[in-house]
Amino acid sequence: MSPQLPQFKDIQLWETACTHRSYFNEHPEVQEDNERLEFLGDAVLGFLVGKLLYQKYPQMREGELSRLRSRLVNNEHQLAEFALSLNLDQHLRLGKGAEKEGTRQNPDVLSDTLEAVIGAYFLDAGIEAVEQFIEPLFSAIAEQVTATSELDQNYKGQLQEWALAYCGLIPRYSIRQETGADHAKEFTVEVRIGSEVYGVGVGESKKTAEKRAAKAALEAQNAAGGKN
Template identity: 40%
Template structure:
């Protein structure tokens, strides 16, 4: 690992308030996509798929344990749906976007050109790989702290009974409690080349813009707009 990469990884841990790694190669591996190792055989780098496998198991355990203790009367079926809502691709990718994980990923040139640094599937896999790296380098406790901190807002949604639903559905159900509302999503504009567009959407209720959001797909942008509207309504906090 060269000096520039080591400094980049140190900035990443400082950004997330993580303890310095004992073995920086683990974090380097967690932030290396298979496309990078497939394109550049000279670096002999390990990609993050094995750590992703491990991190996925740790993630399920941490969130499952948290929900089990938090909701002693919740039946198994609801616990399963609640856990799935927290550890699914969208929450993991959104957590990564909040601290710009894509900036620290080693990706193949093809993935970079096609928007891999913001692709939900790549971000979610990297999140799981980082969990695996923290677990291997430090402890289950350290991995647990990272997970619960990064996914706190999604765990709060479970407290409100919002699981197994997306933000658009929750937003609509919340507003319809007061009767029929005119809710629609409008594309404001889009940026970027055809292979790597970013869409900007707004959610409009009875002619009033309630929230705006962006994403690599229109559906993702709509979800972010609904989330922004829920935040504006203070419907996501205690």
């Protein structure tokens, strides 16, 4: 199901959230543009995405969570994509000059407007309603980012910390399979804690395969509740 813009009880808040300063400057009857709401929405968004990632990725350390949050919240093009998926560009109120300049498709403006809508919705309906609105958007993209990027994560270090804490053992890695020609090798590595296999990874190098095996082990433990 495609994402939907929230329904506002206070229509004035919604209209202000969609009001670019160019429209405000050309319409003296309008009391405010959306820049103050953008400021508020940025703060609310940072908090809620931080909470989402904290709960979704219990194995991630502080630095990794910060990098992932930055990729999601401080990426103006990502926010602009969200805005377009919500058809927010169609609701944006622009001045005539800004309209001619193509501002309706400007990624910076779209991302700012989405933040303003989040700020306005926070004032209109509260933090829990905003959380329900943004969670599907950011949860899905977080999964994509973590699936396609290592985020500089030290998966082997994390797994060793977990294994020592809960099992009193150090993980051991071994090659299960090695295939391909010399110039295109593919390694399958398994990681054991004690006698049990906790994860398997495949990669173009032993190091990459070990890292992916550690990641698989961590994800399995996360799904199982974090403890044996």
